[in-house]
């Protein structure tokens with residue numbers, strides 16, 4: 001009763017606080033959504049292909065562009081026990097002409113039916129012949145739409161777009177998926193002197209009963225000159241990803257700390273202001289629990305209000321910012337962030353709650369310590 | 375059974391290395407429907423005596439029995455419950471919660487213990503405020519009330535939970551003589567009408583004749 005009445009009498013104050021918390025929540029959720037999209041533009045192709053283990057050459061240092069698997073290594077890897085399926089996966093950056101303009105595209109060559117196939121096909125079908133490709137839907141307005149034809153500039157090889165993927169770009173470039181034969185043809189046309197076109201990595205799936213991590217360990221133990229990574233390791237350890245993730249997490253952490261501080265300071269200030277009333281209520285029979293509960297109800301109201309405002313703003317923000325990077329909210333991460341906001345709001349208010357729990361009702365007659373923070 | 379029985383109550387404060395004796399072996403018995411006026415100069419220990427009787431302060435020595443309950447050894451929690459259910463306070467200074475209306479200042483004390491349902495508590499608050507002449511002031515915040523009106527709201531708050539003992543500190547000091555007398559009359563009729571015991575502090579001897587009995591306090595020592 002106390003909590004609700006006070007909020008009703010001070011609508012503006014509590015409204016402004018909920019608004020401030022809402023803006024911070026928006027900042028956090030929007031940033032997180034933006035970051036997820038950015039990351040999927042960096043490494044979405046690795047994340048959304050069917051090989052759960054990727055084998056790089058050791059000197060590549062987990063960089064797809066620097067990795068080449070030589071035939072003897074290929075043979076040694078495929079001889080390891082516990083492999084369910086293995087296929088070559090090639091990646092190269094090629095200049096293509098799309099929609100009348102030249103662009104650098106990341107081209108993946110995969111073996112149809114084998115590990116390394118794109119898993120997020122949202123339109124059309126996978127390529128079947130050498131002249132077909134699947135493109136990233138995010139780039140459809142740049143001449144990579146279904147039915148368009150893009151041309152590899154060096155060698156003039158045309159590719160017809162027969163399907164579209166989602167969240168499967170690489171290196172923030174338009175990304176094309178072609179059959180490994182198609183990939184070989186593209187590379188050959190671009191560089192006629194090249195002897196053989198080798199895969200960049202081997203894409204594997206483990207046999208039944210073997211986990212991707214176990215298989216990667218086995219390969220690393222048994223085969224020299226290669227480095228096997230699980231799919232999630234390959235994504236997280238791609239060049240630049242770790243550094244980007246760390247800086248985003250830092251910003252996110254700071255925003256969360258700001259939420260805690262804003263809520264904490266607000267409740268500290270309004271509580272100090274009404275300390276005489278709280279002492280009076282203690283003196284006429286309110287228990288500590290009653291007053292603490294009243295403050296908790298107010299914190300809950302502010303946090304829930306802030307979350308609703310933040311969610312609405314995020315939704316509106318994503319709808320408004322539909323150009324450029326594709327943005328979508330990751331539900332699990334958002335739930336974790338919301339939980340973090342609630343916990344941090346409580347931590348921020350801890351000082352206030354302790355202050356209230358320590359009130360001496362006898363101060364109503366001596367009033368020596370009222371008003372201060374002692 | 376007396377409503378209040380103080381036996382050899384002593385209260386000392388230590389400030390630095392000096393010891394201030396605020397109450398010195400005070401013994402006082404107030405009958406079940408008796409109104410006692412406590413008169414004395416400033417600093418004589420009046421507020422201290424009320425605070426000890428109402429379970430706000432614990433005595434340094436001596437026994438405090440209210441309505442048959444010996445509260446001398448009560449824990450902080452027991453004292454909170456005791457203040458909620460058995461005592462009605464009107465303090466010398468801070469009395470009302472500024473962000474609650476007159477009615478809500480009464481209803482809120484019912485909310486601590488949930489003795490009555492909401493509707494019933496509201497009805498009782500309105501009846502009390504009506505008797506105190508505040509029927510048109512129920513929805514006003516304390517800041518919108520005059521000093522005398524605030525004083526009356528505080529009296530209503532003290533009576534809200536049907537206490538055994540009402541303790542009123544300086545109800546008239548902020549008021550002129552005429553208003554002071556009106557408030558005293560109100561207190562007497564409210565308290566007598568409920569056959570509740572009351573101790574009313576004043577340093578104005580003119581207000582004391584409203585009580586059944588006057589007790590004088592000087593430097594912490596009681597004299598009948």
Ligand SMILES: Nc1ncnc2c1ncn2[C@@H]1O[C@H](COP(=O)(O)OP(=O)(O)OP(=O)(O)O)[C@@H](O)[C@H]1O
Nearest residue numbers: 366387389394396415416417418419420421422423
């Ligand atoms: N918390 C305290 N610490 C130290 N001394 C105190 C404290 N509270 C009261 N005293 C002292 O105890 C004595 C009695 O104080 P008390 O407040 O009971 O007086 P009072 O009769 O109510 O005075 P007044 O009429 O001015 O309200 C005074 O000398 C006062 O200075």
Ligand SMILES: [Mg+2]
Nearest residue numbers: 420421466543
């Ligand atoms: Mg006093």
